[in-house]
Amino acid sequence: MISSTGLFQGRHGKTVDTPELLQFALAGLKNGSIYALVALGFTIVYASTGVLNFAQGEFVMLGGMLSVWAYSTLGLPLPLAGLLGVLLTGLVGVIFELLAIRPRKDGDPLALIIITVGGSMLLSSLARHLFGPTEKALPRFSEGSVNIFGASLERQSLWIFGIAAVAVVLLTFMYSYTRLGKAMRACAIDRNAARLVGIEPRMMVTLSFGLAAILGGLAGLATTPLTQTAFNVGPSFGVKGFAAAILGGLGNPFAAVLGGLTLGLLESMSVAFISSTYKDAISLIILLLVLFVRPQGLFGGSSRQKV
Amino acid sequence: MSDTVLQVEELHAGYGHVEVLRGVSLRVDRGELVTVIGANGAGKSTLLKSIVGMVSPWEGRVVFGDRDISNISPEKAVRSGVALVPEGRLLFGAMSVEENLELGAYASRRGEGAAAMSRVCELFPVLSERRTQSAATLSGGEQQMLAVGRALMSNPRLLLLDEPSLGLAPRVISEIFAALDVLRASGMTILLVEQDARLALKHADRGYVMRTGRVALEGSSTALLANDDVRLIYLGGWNGPNDARADTELGG
Ligand SMILES: Nc1ncnc2c1ncn2[C@@H]1O[C@H](COP(=O)(O)OP(=O)(O)OP(=O)(O)O)[C@@H](O)[C@H]1O
Ligand SMILES: [Mg+2]
Numbered sequence: 001m002i003s004s005t006g007l008f009q010g011r012h013g014k015t016v017d018t019p020e021l022l023q024f025a026l027a028g029l030k031n032g033s034i035y036a037l038v039a040l041g042f043t044i045v046y047a048s049t050g051v052l053n054f055a056q057g058e059f060v061m062l063g064g065m066l067s068v069w070a071y072s073t074l075g076l077p078l079p080l081a082g083l084l085g086v087l088l089t090g091l092v093g094v095i096f097e098l099l100a101i102r103p104r105k106d107g108d109p110l111a112l113i114i115i116t117v118g119g120s121m122l123l124s125s126l127a128r129h130l131f132g133p134t135e136k137a138l139p140r141f142s143e144g145s146v147n148i149f150g151a152s153l154e155r156q157s158l159w160i161f162g163i164a165a166v167a168v169v170l171l172t173f174m175y176s177y178t179r180l181g182k183a184m185r186a187c188a189i190d191r192n193a194a195r196l197v198g199i200e201p202r203m204m205v206t207l208s209f210g211l212a213a214i215l216g217g218l219a220g221l222a223t224t225p226l227t228q229t230a231f232n233v234g235p236s237f238g239v240k241g242f243a244a245a246i247l248g249g250l251g252n253p254f255a256a257v258l259g260g261l262t263l264g265l266l267e268s269m270s271v272a273f274i275s276s277t278y279k280d281a282i283s284l285i286i287l288l289l290v291l292f293v294r295p296q297g298l299f300g301g302s303s304r305q306k307v
Numbered sequence: 308m309s310d311t312v313l314q315v316e317e318l319h320a321g322y323g324h325v326e327v328l329r330g331v332s333l334r335v336d337r338g339e340l341v342t343v344i345g346a347n348g349a350g351k352s353t354l355l356k357s358i359v360g361m362v363s364p365w366e367g368r369v370v371f372g373d374r375d376i377s378n379i380s381p382e383k384a385v386r387s388g389v390a391l392v393p394e395g396r397l398l399f400g401a402m403s404v405e406e407n408l409e410l411g412a413y414a415s416r417r418g419e420g421a422a423a424m425s426r427v428c429e430l431f432p433v434l435s436e437r438r439t440q441s442a443a444t445l446s447g448g449e450q451q452m453l454a455v456g457r458a459l460m461s462n463p464r465l466l467l468l469d470e471p472s473l474g475l476a477p478r479v480i481s482e483i484f485a486a487l488d489v490l491r492a493s494g495m496t497i498l499l500v501e502q503d504a505r506l507a508l509k510h511a512d513r514g515y516v517m518r519t520g521r522v523a524l525e526g527s528s529t530a531l532l533a534n535d536d537v538r539l540i541y542l543g544g545w546n547g548p549n550d551a552r553a554d555t556e557l558g559g
Pocket of ligand 2: 351
């Protein structure tokens with residue numbers, strides 16, 4: 001693709017120079033970090049229940065909306081408002097599990113998936129009812145932008161990278177070294193064996209919803225200053241996160257992160273070289289391709305055992 | 308030495324509409340090693356699963372110490388002091404030996420894990436050598452040791468074992484049973500389910516013979532080893548499930 005003039009030639013005659021390409025790549029990674037957080041939420045719930053939680057996108061919406069509410073309505077300082085927004089989102093995740101998932105005792109995956117779809121609609125209409133139909137904004141955590149090899153990157157994007165990275169590191173630490181994290185892994189590997197050592201699977205399921213909601217909430221908080229948010233943004237985040245999780249392979253957290261970053265990059269490269277018209281179609285195309293060609297995803301086994 | 312640790316009274320249980328246990332009664336006293344033997348499908352595993360609540364009893368009682376645990380859940384059973392080494396071991400294969408053992412102590416109080424860990428590693432030194440290896444990469448014998456070790460990590464007052472000899476080479480089986488002897492000598496109360504009747508009776512104080520969901524015979528190990536029916540059916544001399552003698556001579 002590199003022509004003799006140092007330009008990259010897009011398919012439809014668009015030419016893209018190196019800083020511009022970097023610009024697209026950074027934008028892709030920024031979106032990809034958000035997708036990664038959402039994909040992690042899918043992976044965590046899938047590991048503990050075997051169910052894809054289609055309400056995951058609503059946690060992103062709630063993270064943004066609740067933070068805005070804490071900032072604008074409660075008048076809290078931004079860091080505190082963000083913290084409260086994310087924690088409340090986690091609480092919503094826990095309550096969602098207790099009210100919608102746990103009562104379905106047989107754990108039938110199809111029934112549960114339908115429940116999460118219904119729950120998703122319920123959460124978004126609830127948000128509309130509580131916060132109104134208009135778009136909401138948050139101030140950026142830091143103003144301005146930095147220059148990276150000729151590409152300019154908003155400081156808020158750095159926050160997004162940082163938040164996603166810290167979340168991934170903490171999550172990895174939790175799964176690898178803490179009693180709770182090991183119990184969650186054990187439960188994902190073999191529910192009956194976990195019960196025999198005294199782990200309560202239902203508790204682990206509830207916690208995994210809380211954790212997934214916190215990750216979604218973080219994504220919503222981090223992205224709202226750039227994109228604004230509204231009661232109805234959940235499903236599109238859900239689709240992106242879902243596509244990222246499937247692209248990575250639902251097996252493990254690293255796969256989810258790589259899936260998210262890859263999806264973000266592919267999207268923005270398609271904008272660079274093809275047209276921005278197709279940006280949102282990319283995740284659907286990828287979703288279908290992966291499901292047909294490589295259902296276990298790019299980076300992970302298909303088994304739930306690996307988490 | 309005669310206080311009762313486990314008392315199972317007229318236990319009925321099954322799966323769906325199929326009744327597997329049809330009134331099983333047995334007793335294990337403190338410090339005893341008691342075995343339950345019986346053919347394939349007799350209901351031995353179902354019995355152990357009902358004791359820890361993996362299967363809910365339909366009727367009858369399970370009393371542990373002075374507590375009725377008939378409707379207990381597995382996670383509560385291990386907290387109250389009953390640990391099961393399940394059929395097929397059910398290890399956390401992707402996790403390390405050390406993590407499997409740590410999880411074995413999940414139910415016990417903080418700080419008790421370290422002491423339990425050193426006891427388990429003393430009993431099965433190979434486990435400390437394999438500490439960082441994932442459980443799935445262990446040999447069959449090592450996996451069985453890990454399964455027993457994981458159960459011991461909860462400091463149980465009653466250890467239930469489901470066919471620890473399954474699929475293992477004779478040399479490995481004797482290692483495992485030597486460890487059971489050590490445990491018994493240290494005062495552990497053990498209920499052992501086995502298909503290998505001779506092996507089990509050699510190590511046990513008493514035994515129960517299960518047949519199609521009922522206790523067909525019970526007695527001291529020496530008495531059972533000498534019993535004609537047991538010799539005929541479980542210690543060789545029986546020609547398979549179609550052997551007419553099995554049904555006529557051991558009426559249940
Ligand atoms: N999960 C289950 N669902 C339905 N039926 C079962 C289940 N587990 C066992 N059974 C049936 O219950 C009966 C008793 O099984 P159980 O496993 O208790 O026998 P067992 O004495 O342990 O046999 P083995 O020596 O083969 O382990 C068998 O007929 C078996 O097919
Ligand atoms: Mg069995």
